[in-house]
Amino acid sequence: DTEVTQTPKHLVMGMTNKKSLKCEQHMGHRAMYWYKQKAKKPPELMFVYSYEKLSINESVPSRFSPECPNSSLLNLHLHALQPEDSALYLCASSLRQEVSTGELFFGEGSRLTVL
Amino acid sequence: GESVGLHLPTLSVQEGDNSIINCAYSNSASDYFIWYKQESGKGPQFIIDIRSNMDKRQGQRVTVLLNKTVKHLSLQIAATQPGDSAVYFCAETPGGNTPLVFGKGTRLSVIA
DSSP: OOOEEEEOSEEEEOTTOEEEEEEEEOSOOOEEEEEEEOTTSOOEEEEEEETTEEEEEOSOOTTEEEEEEETTEEEEEEESOOGGGOEEEEEEEESSSOGGGSOEEEOOOEEEEEO | OEEOSSSOOEEEEETTSOEEEEEEOOOTTOOEEEEEEEOTTSOOEEEEEEETTOSEEEOSSEEEEEETTTTEEEEEESSOOGGGOEEEEEEEEOSTTOOOEEOOOEEEEEEO
16 A cells, blocks of 8 residues: 545635544654645645654644644644635655655545635 | 747647757756656646756656756657646756755657
8 A cells, every 4th residue: 555545636625614634654653744835836835743742844834733632633624714825735654754765656635715 | 849938838749759958057066866747636747856966867768968068958759649748847956955946847748
């Protein structure tokens, strides 16, 4: 199993809603990532978890709240988002946070629209 | 041809020709590089990687060249096929736990 699975694939939410994005991998990877990608732009790192602990937070606004319940799951909780937060949210995983030890596998992304 | 402007740089090639996609990376300390392919509506897909102790690495129909002197990376695709149409990103890291940083991306359009 070499997949990173993200749900939902599409999400539309209002600015007062609370929603969550979910990511799952069963490759035994111990590093998991959230990236944000706007149209025609490269992915931008948001958070890195290493061995279920938050390792990197790239100064992401607190309306985005990550959670890593176990080594296979990564969530991104969304609350009070703005229309400019509309983007493709990509989850990725790697064997360890030291990326050069192996590939960084991406999921298909969750396309978020904030109205 | 190649166009650069407000939009994503685009490279148009005829089916069967070879493609060369270029990337100027920013960090002279970077020692590990990856090329990703991203098709419309999908997540980035690993193509090939290279470490800084090498200047060339070959895969199936793809070759990556690294010139550390001028901080330049290129991806060569042989006998380009319509299925190669996608956006290609280079990514770099100086190693350790420092995450990958992605370059701007180039859209490859294959003309049948």
